Amino acid sequence: MVEECKPVLDTGLRGLVIASSKISDVRGSEGKLIYRGYLIQDLADKVSFEETVHLLIHEKLPDHKELKAFKEKLAAERHIPKEIVDALKTCPHNALPMDVLQAGVALLAHHDPDIRDQSREASERMAIRLIAKLPTVLAAWERIRNGRDVVPPRDDLDHAGNFLYMLKGEIPSEEEAKFLDTCLVLHAEHSFNASTFAAREVASTKAHMYASVAAGVGSLSGDLHGGANVRVMQMLQEIGSIENVESFVEKTLREGKKLMGLGHAVYQVDDPRAFILAPMSKRMGERVGEIQWYEISRKLEKTAKKTFKEKKGLDLPVNVDFYSASLYYSMGIPVDFFTPIFAISRVAGWTTHVLEEQFAEAAPKPALYRPESKYVGEYCGLEQCEFVPLDKR
Numbered sequence: 001m002v003e004e005c006k007p008v009l010d011t012g013l014r015g016l017v018i019a020s021s022k023i024s025d026v027r028g029s030e031g032k033l034i035y036r037g038y039l040i041q042d043l044a045d046k047v048s049f050e051e052t053v054h055l056l057i058h059e060k061l062p063d064h065k066e067l068k069a070f071k072e073k074l075a076a077e078r079h080i081p082k083e084i085v086d087a088l089k090t091c092p093h094n095a096l097p098m099d100v101l102q103a104g105v106a107l108l109a110h111h112d113p114d115i116r117d118q119s120r121e122a123s124e125r126m127a128i129r130l131i132a133k134l135p136t137v138l139a140a141w142e143r144i145r146n147g148r149d150v151v152p153p154r155d156d157l158d159h160a161g162n163f164l165y166m167l168k169g170e171i172p173s174e175e176e177a178k179f180l181d182t183c184l185v186l187h188a189e190h191s192f193n194a195s196t197f198a199a200r201e202v203a204s205t206k207a208h209m210y211a212s213v214a215a216g217v218g219s220l221s222g223d224l225h226g227g228a229n230v231r232v233m234q235m236l237q238e239i240g241s242i243e244n245v246e247s248f249v250e251k252t253l254r255e256g257k258k259l260m261g262l263g264h265a266v267y268q269v270d271d272p273r274a275f276i277l278a279p280m281s282k283r284m285g286e287r288v289g290e291i292q293w294y295e296i297s298r299k300l301e302k303t304a305k306k307t308f309k310e311k312k313g314l315d316l317p318v319n320v321d322f323y324s325a326s327l328y329y330s331m332g333i334p335v336d337f338f339t340p341i342f343a344i345s346r347v348a349g350w351t352t353h354v355l356e357e358q359f360a361e362a363a364p365k366p367a368l369y370r371p372e373s374k375y376v377g378e379y380c381g382l383e384q385c386e387f388v389p390l391d392k393r
């Protein structure tokens with residue numbers, strides 16, 4: 001069977017185009033990210049997360065009337081059932097937030113009235129509910145693990161502002177809400193990244209929206225994907241001060257370890273989102289009197305690129321996680337919530353991809369993802385191993 005397929009072994013599917021999609025385009029050599037035809041630089045601080053979700057799911061930027069209706073629809077879905085809050089209270093306080101979020105996705109599925117309906121309309125309603133409710137699950141978990149009362153959502157606040165309100169129990173400043181909103185826009189979609197591929201692979205089996213999104217959350221949790229923003233902050237804390245940057249870079253590369261927030265599987269040049277996040281990190285650092293995290297990041301980026309080039313002769317592009325770490329930290333967001341915040345944004349991309357995978361009419365696609373592997377295991381030196389019953393082994 002394997003012999004009939006073109007073998008592409010041990011490459012992590014790099015460079016392989018495996019499906020058509022109309023959702024986004026990542027042009028790695030040009031440093032361009034495009035959502036439904038729009039450059040991320042043009043969207044970043046000009047559209048809200050709600051407009052971005054509308055663009056992704058409904059394939060167009062909304063006008064005033066459509067946006068108002070869409071915001072109301074999302075806000076109306078923010079509440080989570082009391083049974084879910086009670087279930088979260090049974091989790092140990094040191095549970096990993098991404099695990100809690102993944103469990104939250106499964107719990108939400110039990111309460112969704114559309115769960116057995118396989119129509120496009122039902123799947124779209126489930127997508128909207130997931131996008132609206134995941135921030136509520138996450139904020140509830142932060143309150144519960146700290147022994148505090150859960151703050152119910154408000155429908156008079158925007159998506160980002162409401163999340164910060166539920167998280168901290170007070171209405172955020174306009175600038176803070178705006179910064180988080182921009183972060184959500186920037187992280188919403190990124191073509192066939194690992195977690196989106198995971199979600200689409202599950203969707204290709206005709207599993208429902210929640211099963212697909214739960215797979216996405218699991219994939220995003222890894223250090224080499226969404227977990228990198230946490231590792232960036234830990235790295236900045238380990239470096240501690242700007243004087244230690246050079247020796248840290250030297251030692252990390254000498255030991256063959258990774259510098260987190262740098263390098264990318266697709267971008268050969270800097271990630272365009274990093275250019276938007278860097279000044280936001282600086283501004284927030286100045287605002288809270290903790291500019292050192294931005295300054296260490298800046299010097300680290302320059303030093304790492306220079307040293308990497310000298311040692312390997314290669315460019316080391318900066319990625320989206322690099323400056324989002326110091327930005328979230330300055331915003332007072334717990335470090336282990338950095339990846340879950342990525343998830344409450346990327347759920348917009350995952351759900352859009354699930355809809356495309358299951359309902360797109362135009363794009364030709366496989367009915368079910370099913371690659372092959374090449375068996376390199378044992379045959380006991382024979383045609384196949386001779387079976388020996390248990391009592392004769």
Ligand SMILES: CC(C)(COP(=O)(O)OP(=O)(O)OC[C@H]1O[C@@H](n2cnc3c(N)ncnc32)[C@H](O)[C@@H]1OP(=O)(O)O)[C@@H](O)C(=O)NCCC(=O)NCCS
Nearest residue numbers: 223224225228257258259260261262263264265319320321
């Ligand atoms: C994202 C990542 C997994 C891409 O890996 P990749 O596709 O293997 O990257 P490349 O093929 O371009 O790597 C080329 C070489 O650079 C090295 N490299 C890549 N990123 C590196 C980094 N951040 N620090 C140190 N070395 C790095 C690789 O180990 C490889 O070295 P080798 O040839 O000796 O094996 C990798 O860059 C990484 O682990 N980065 C840190 C984690 C991170 O920030 N992840 C978030 C991504 S958005």
